[in-house]
Amino acid sequence: MANSPAPSADHLGQKLYEGKAKIIYATDNPEVLITYFKDDATAFNAQKRGQILNKGVINCKITAYLYALLEKQGIATHLLETTSEREQRIKRVQIVPLEVVVRNLAAGSLCKQTGIALGTKLEPSLVEFYYKNDDLGDPLLTRDRIFAMGLTSPERLTELTQKAEAINHILSQFFTRCGITLVDFKLEFGTDSAGTLLLADEISPDTCRLWDTSQPDERQRVMDKDRFRQDLGNVAAGYQAVLERIAAQLENPA
Numbered sequence: 363m364a365n366s367p368a369p370s371a372d373h374l375g376q377k378l379y380e381g382k383a384k385i386i387y388a389t390d391n392p393e394v395l396i397t398y399f400k401d402d403a404t405a406f407n408a409q410k411r412g413q414i415l416n417k418g419v420i421n422c423k424i425t426a427y428l429y430a431l432l433e434k435q436g437i438a439t440h441l442l443e444t445t446s447e448r449e450q451r452i453k454r455v456q457i458v459p460l461e462v463v464v465r466n467l468a469a470g471s472l473c474k475q476t477g478i479a480l481g482t483k484l485e486p487s488l489v490e491f492y493y494k495n496d497d498l499g500d501p502l503l504t505r506d507r508i509f510a511m512g513l514t515s516p517e518r519l520t521e522l523t524q525k526a527e528a529i530n531h532i533l534s535q536f537f538t539r540c541g542i543t544l545v546d547f548k549l550e551f552g553t554d555s556a557g558t559l560l561l562a563d564e565i566s567p568d569t570c571r572l573w574d575t576s577q578p579d580e581r582q583r584v585m586d587k588d589r590f591r592q593d594l595g596n597v598a599a600g601y602q603a604v605l606e607r608i609a610a611q612l613e614n615p616a
């Protein structure tokens with residue numbers, strides 16, 4: 363399959379990092395980086411690999427919409443500006459090596475590890491922390507493990523939890539208006555040069571579970587990366603439908 367179109371190299375500096383779904387470039391401002399969204403998709407710690415046509419473009423747009431929505435409601439993010447179909451200027455941050463997962467309904471690894479039935483409502487929602495470390499397979503952590511490993515302070519962990527809960531509140535309400543159920547999602551945070559905690563990375567169908575609320579069929583309702591993980595087909599169409607619903611809701615708020 364073809365690779366994502368090349369980044370528009372004219373304004374890009376040195377490649378600093380290439381991850382599974384994005385590339386980070388330097389700019390001539392040390393406080394500013396460029397993130398480039400690829401079409402590459404991986405799952406199960408990169409044991410499954412593929413491409414989702416136009417995913418980079420769709421996820422770049424969805425992240426731009428959702429980060430603007432969050433900024434409006436007081437959540438500081440790393441995003442400065444979307445500069446092309448696949449590129450965003452972002453503030454350089456030091457990433458906190460934790461994946462913060464919020465779960466409203468049971469799915470994925472929670473069901474596998476606990477036996478809780480798929481779709482069970484979780485009240486209150488769960489906020490979980492996973493160690494961002496591919497070699498270890500991003501293991502689930504406890505508070506005590508986080509402090510024993512020196513990954514962050516108790517104050518920062520409280521701040522991360524509160525921000526994740528606030529983001530969940532805003533996004534759950536917004537997706538409800540889009541006719542989409544926000545089942546769960548993953549966030550990453552970083553600190554800028556002043557030590558301020560900013561929402562970083564992306565929020566997209568790669569990093570959320572999103573179910574079409576009015577679709578009762580368990581396979582057909584899936585609009586996110588589970589279509590790729592579980593070989594459900596029509597992966598790009600699911601992503602595109604999420605983008606269209608978000609755009610329509612923002613243009614014509616119900």
Ligand code: TMP
Pocket residue numbers: 463469470471472500546547548568569570571
């Ligand atoms: P999980 O059920 O596999 O633990 O995933 C929880 C949520 O986190 C789900 O919305 C998918 C997202 N996620 C990522 O964004 N990156 C990852 O590497 C994993 C494992 C999950």
Ligand code: ASP
Pocket residue numbers: 382404405406407408409568587591
């Ligand atoms: N992004 C992760 C990976 O490849 C896992 C996932 O999203 O399922 O490995």
